[in-house]
Amino acid sequence: MPEWRKDPIVDRWVIIATERAKRPFDYKEIIEEKKAQQCPLCEGSESMTPPEIVAFRETGTERDKPGWWVRVVPNKFPALRIEGETGFCQSGIFQTMNGVGAHEVIVETTDHEPGLDTQTEKQIEEVLWVWRDRFMDLRKDNRLKYIQIFKNTGSDAGASLEHTHSQLIATPLVPAAVREEIERVNEYAQTKGTCVFCDMIRQEKDSQDRVVIDSDHFLSFSPYASRFPFETWIIPKEHQHDFTQIRENQVKDLARVLRSSLRKMNMVVKNMPHNLLLHTAPVNQAEERGYHWHLEILPRLTIMAGFELSTGYFINPTPPEMAAHALREAQETYPYHDRPLKGVHLYV
Amino acid sequence: MPEWRKDPIVDRWVIIATERAKRPFDYKEIIEEKKAQQCPLCEGSESMTPPEIVAFRETGTERDKPGWWVRVVPNKFPALRIEGETGFCQSGIFQTMNGVGAHEVIVETTDHEPGLDTQTEKQIEEVLWVWRDRFMDLRKDNRLKYIQIFKNTGSDAGASLEHTHSQLIATPLVPAAVREEIERVNEYAQTKGTCVFCDMIRQEKDSQDRVVIDSDHFLSFSPYASRFPFETWIIPKEHQHDFTQIRENQVKDLARVLRSSLRKMNMVVKNMPHNLLLHTAPVNQAEERGYHWHLEILPRLTIMAGFELSTGYFINPTPPEMAAHALREAQETYPYHDRPLKGVHLYV
Numbered sequence: 001m002p003e004w005r006k007d008p009i010v011d012r013w014v015i016i017a018t019e020r021a022k023r024p025f026d027y028k029e030i031i032e033e034k035k036a037q038q039c040p041l042c043e044g045s046e047s048m049t050p051p052e053i054v055a056f057r058e059t060g061t062e063r064d065k066p067g068w069w070v071r072v073v074p075n076k077f078p079a080l081r082i083e084g085e086t087g088f089c090q091s092g093i094f095q096t097m098n099g100v101g102a103h104e105v106i107v108e109t110t111d112h113e114p115g116l117d118t119q120t121e122k123q124i125e126e127v128l129w130v131w132r133d134r135f136m137d138l139r140k141d142n143r144l145k146y147i148q149i150f151k152n153t154g155s156d157a158g159a160s161l162e163h164t165h166s167q168l169i170a171t172p173l174v175p176a177a178v179r180e181e182i183e184r185v186n187e188y189a190q191t192k193g194t195c196v197f198c199d200m201i202r203q204e205k206d207s208q209d210r211v212v213i214d215s216d217h218f219l220s221f222s223p224y225a226s227r228f229p230f231e232t233w234i235i236p237k238e239h240q241h242d243f244t245q246i247r248e249n250q251v252k253d254l255a256r257v258l259r260s261s262l263r264k265m266n267m268v269v270k271n272m273p274h275n276l277l278l279h280t281a282p283v284n285q286a287e288e289r290g291y292h293w294h295l296e297i298l299p300r301l302t303i304m305a306g307f308e309l310s311t312g313y314f315i316n317p318t319p320p321e322m323a324a325h326a327l328r329e330a331q332e333t334y335p336y337h338d339r340p341l342k343g344v345h346l347y348v
Numbered sequence: 349m350p351e352w353r354k355d356p357i358v359d360r361w362v363i364i365a366t367e368r369a370k371r372p373f374d375y376k377e378i379i380e381e382k383k384a385q386q387c388p389l390c391e392g393s394e395s396m397t398p399p400e401i402v403a404f405r406e407t408g409t410e411r412d413k414p415g416w417w418v419r420v421v422p423n424k425f426p427a428l429r430i431e432g433e434t435g436f437c438q439s440g441i442f443q444t445m446n447g448v449g450a451h452e453v454i455v456e457t458t459d460h461e462p463g464l465d466t467q468t469e470k471q472i473e474e475v476l477w478v479w480r481d482r483f484m485d486l487r488k489d490n491r492l493k494y495i496q497i498f499k500n501t502g503s504d505a506g507a508s509l510e511h512t513h514s515q516l517i518a519t520p521l522v523p524a525a526v527r528e529e530i531e532r533v534n535e536y537a538q539t540k541g542t543c544v545f546c547d548m549i550r551q552e553k554d555s556q557d558r559v560v561i562d563s564d565h566f567l568s569f570s571p572y573a574s575r576f577p578f579e580t581w582i583i584p585k586e587h588q589h590d591f592t593q594i595r596e597n598q599v600k601d602l603a604r605v606l607r608s609s610l611r612k613m614n615m616v617v618k619n620m621p622h623n624l625l626l627h628t629a630p631v632n633q634a635e636e637r638g639y640h641w642h643l644e645i646l647p648r649l650t651i652m653a654g655f656e657l658s659t660g661y662f663i664n665p666t667p668p669e670m671a672a673h674a675l676r677e678a679q680e681t682y683p684y685h686d687r688p689l690k691g692v693h694l695y696v
Contacts, residue, residue, distance in 0.1 A: 001429060001432065001446060001447055002426070002427060002428055002429060002447025003444055003445070003446065003447050004444065004445035004446070004447055004520075004521075005442070005443070005444050006442075006443040006444075006445075008441040008442055008443075011524040012524065013521065013523075015427050015428060015447060016447075017425075017426075017427045017447075018447070019425050019426050019427070019429070020425045020426075020427065077365075077367050077368045078350070078365075078367050078368075079350060079363050079365045079367070079368065079655075079663045080350055080363060081349060081350060081367070084349065092547070092551045093356040093544060093547050093548055093551060094353070094354075094356060094551070094572050094573075095353070095354040095356075096351055096352065096353050096354075097351070097352035097354075098349060098351065098352070099349055099350025099351050099352055099363060099364075099365075099366070146659070148655060148658055148659055150653070150654030150655055150658055151654060152653045152654050155651075156651070157651070157653060157654070158651035158652070158653025158654070159653075167654070167655070169655055169659075171659070171661070172352075173352075173361065175361075175658075175659035175660055175661055176359040176360070176660055177658070177659055177660040178659065196441060199440070199441050200441055203440045203441060203442070224442050225442075275653060275654035275657055275658075276654065277654050277657065277658040279658065296658075298654075298657060303503075303504070303505070303506035304506070304652060305498070305500045305505060305506025305507075305623060306498030306499060306500050306505070306506070306515070306623035306624065306625050306646075307427075307496060307498055307515070307517055309623055309625065309646060310496055310498055310523075310525070310623075310625040310627065310644075311494070311496055311517075311519070311523035311525055311526065312523055312524055312525040313519070313523055315427045
């Protein structure tokens with residue numbers, strides 16, 4: 001019998017489609033076509049991108065020249081532009097705003113590698129620190145209300161460049177999806193007096209059915225109402241509403257848990273295409289202390305078709321308990337780059 | 349400068365990304381891999397599907413045998429099942445319901461054709477009538493609250509069978525997305541005293557910028573806040589909240605407009621993958637007379653990546669005015685099947 005499951009936070013139902021059940025070994029490895037053009041994100045190609053916004057680089061090296069290990073540049077084809085006013089215009093029933101916002105690319109390493117899974121933990125820590133740095137900087141701009149960090153890996157997940165990178169889009173509005181999440185979290189807090197995410201962590205740890213990695217500071221697990229096969233969330237055990245609250249020992253732990261979660265996914269389905277999303281509280285408004293930041297990894301082995309687009313209901317053929325079991329068991333047997341960092345970044 | 353546009357009905361913003369602008373000829377034709385297996389939807393393969401629910405067929409021919417021209421069968425791998433109670437279960441913060449609902453496949457013709465665009469208008473009329481028949485029948489089941497008819501065309505749009513078919517999923521809940529749409533329509537009616545869809549039709553007809561086809565009973569147009577390149581909506585000019593209110597002269601006109609819209613899309617991008625969605629009022633509850641049913645055609649030339657999945661905001665690189673212009677100009681020069689129907693269906 002198939003099962004309807006409600007997301008514990010928002011009003012989003014998922015059909016766990018047992019009649020279409022796909023077990024981990026029913027998914028084929030993904031073959032990515034190698035691209036021939038010169039990669040604009042590799043070390044040495046700095047002139048192919050717009051001038052860098054910030055980079056962690058060796059002392060004495062020049063801007064837009066080699067010597068960096070993580071580099072942030074504006075998107076060459078930005079969806080939004082940082083210049084201008086958020087002018088609002090109404091024409092009959094139609095409303096328009098200028099396309100103000102920020103659209104940045106975070107180049108996660110100098111080498112042409114397709115994912116974070118082959119990086120050292122140290123390198124991933126640096127990426128997490130640069131994410132935090134961009135938050136600290138962009139929130140100074142009062143026009144911006146939400147900062148979305150995301151990472152598309154694999155062409156089925158919308159990646160157009162192979163070289164491992166994340167992106168940041170900052171918007172002058174808080175997305176309705178984020179507002180709904182926050183409203184539900186606040187409603188829950190009002191009736192139960194606790195954080196729904198904290199309660200979820202407790203319940204997941206109690207049952208263990210959907211836990212992938214249980215570390216000192218983070219829980220990596222397959223959410224109860226997973227929309228996608230092998231969907232994985234990574235959440236800090238401590239209540240923190242805002243990603244920038246992350247501390248150094250948490251960064252170290254998160255780098256380890258994130259890398260391990262990604263490696264396990266790739267052991268289950270080689271080159272698993274996926275989107276990685278950072279969910280955190282909005283900026284430049286009353287602080288949403290009830291929120292609880294977390295990462296969501298959404299594998300893209302299924303296609304969102306007409307039913308999903310029309311209703312917002314998802315059909316997931318792989319029960320999250322089965323997914324979590326496969327991920328827990330997966331041994332991370334492939335190599336990663338044991339490349340020493342060239343310098344040390346001082347965190348502020 | 350990119351532009352933010354708000355959907356006139358729901359709280360959904362789209363970024364019209366002028367810096368990433370893709371003109372119609374920037375899109376390549378889609379090459380679909382031919383599938384080798386025997387098609388279970390072709391005439392003569394009736395035994396490969398579950399027993400038929402209903403079919404329009406020649407008098408004297410047998411159920412689950414040739415002689416039909418439109419045929420409805422249960423989905424062989426249903427996401428939901430019609431048997432059972434909608435039992436509800438809470439365990440800590442998690443909620444579950446039995447996977448009750450209906451999941452049907454509407455086989456739109458006997459021939460192995462990939463879309464409705466190559467069918468006769470008469471054949472498309474028959475498909476529309478069978479959709480209506482299924483609504484009339486399923487709404488008798490009080491457990492069902494929403495009936496979603498959709499059609500996935502092309503593998504990038506999630507179609508797993510080539511043979512042209514639509515699907516129906518009936519659910520025991522009204523999806524949050526549908527509820528939001530209805531709430532907004534009602535709010536608009538309360539403040540303005542009119543239907544927002546009727547006002548939209550008026551404004552689109554006035555400006556003509558986004559009109560594709562303006563027929564006696566329907567308007568085919570690129571919506572102002574199109575999420576996808578070449579997104580096209582087809583809406584009855586007369587206010588009807590419920591698809592089953594459609595009359596015979598409207599069915600004839602809709603068949604013509606729908607076919608022509610699809611053919612124009614395929615002239616702009618060969619084998620344009622797309623989802624077709626029927627939006628109509630829920631069933632088995634207070635009638636939502638303020639709603640205004642319509643069809644949405646969502647081409648899948650772009651990939652919904654991390655940003656879209658996290659925020660619900662869409663990035664559309666092709667302004668709808670440019671899309672509508674290309675569709676208006678497109679000449680439908682390829683042939684269609686001039687195949688006489690084998691019988692006549694009496695509409696009730």
